[in-house]
Amino acid sequence: MRLLKELDQKDPAAVGLELHNFAAELYPICRSITGDGIRQTLESVGRRIPLRTAEVPSGTPVFDWTVPKEWNIRDAYVNDSNGKRVVDFRRSNLHALNYSTPVHATMPLSELKPHLFTLPDHPDWIPYRTSYYQENWGFCLAHNQMLALEDGEYEVCIDSTLEDGNLTYGECYLPGQSTDEVLISCHSCHPSLANDNLSGITVATALAQLLSGRDLRYSYRFLFIPGTIGAITWLARNREAASRIRHGLVLTCIGDAGGFHYKKSRRGDAEIDCAAAHVLRHYSESAEILEFSPYGYDERQYCSPGFNLAVGCLMRSQWGSFPEYHTSADNLDFIRPEQLAGSLRVCAAMMDILEGNRRYCNQNPYCEPQLGRRNLYRSTGGDSVGTDISARLWVLNFSDGQHSLLDIAERSGLPFATIDDAAELLFQAGLLSVTQS
């Protein structure tokens, strides 16, 4: 049974709630590109799907980069002269500049200020800031919170460690009939940010659950990795596996209320690009297709010229385009169960196309075969009768070994599933042979 069909048999509210509950479980964890936050996140993913984690030592060269030191944090605060916590990591892990070096000192406000990051345009939101590759320390806070700080001495403490350790990533591999692979990749390195990271992690996990235990055409590889450095590290260590990737998808920002955006692979005309465009046209309310650009998420690494993999990126609101992006407002209220479930549906429909898309050859190319004699011209049912028969005629006419089922779906304007059903029926009736499996 197709993934989408199986998914649609479930209660959509329950599917959405499960996704959102998983996001809520992961939300409080202080993730970063290394450290225990991402390990804890992968443990949660690993309780749902078979996950193998890799630990890559700090200092390991990966192409032009080096695996950084491992960062961990226990606490961070700013105390006023009365000992009152005026900035408190325990209230939001966004308060600590991600990758802050440890500090414990007392200083006047004027000395502290260069280490404070705020968003004057959204004075109640806490920004998310990182300093991975330049050692620094700092606090992120609401602008109004900063304005309330009076002159005086402040005790600042960031109880963190930045030491040689490891970079951690997780892989879920689901073997199929072919060793050719479909890659699903999501970054798992942001702390309490829901749309930007948790939506991708939760939908990817649910998609892996949906694919598990099935007789699959392709092998599937799900990567839960720190952004940029994680993709670079995985690619550097897995050149051979990377060469088997036929189709790929980066999942990010897919829980918000915005319409879908699909960013094409660098190739621009890959099967995944066509599948995404088809699915978004037929199975979503509103969608926009974006051309490839060398900026964004890990598709940048997968689509670097040396690899040039057929990997696109599925989003709802595009990164950087919504005000909540990289702020405390990208929280659990910003992602909704029904939107997460809708994104899972789109992913399932895309995988259905990859699994089902083939070229067939009509065994009776000289005039139409007599379908009525085979009980394929009339079928019972209401309105769908016309569509079903139309789909059979489209498949027969264009199954010349040149057109794939997706090509035929596009040309006929019919959804892929309808065309695929027709092909299956015609194949069973001996009217088609497979020319490309």
Ligand SMILES: [Zn+2]
């Ligand atoms: Zn981000």
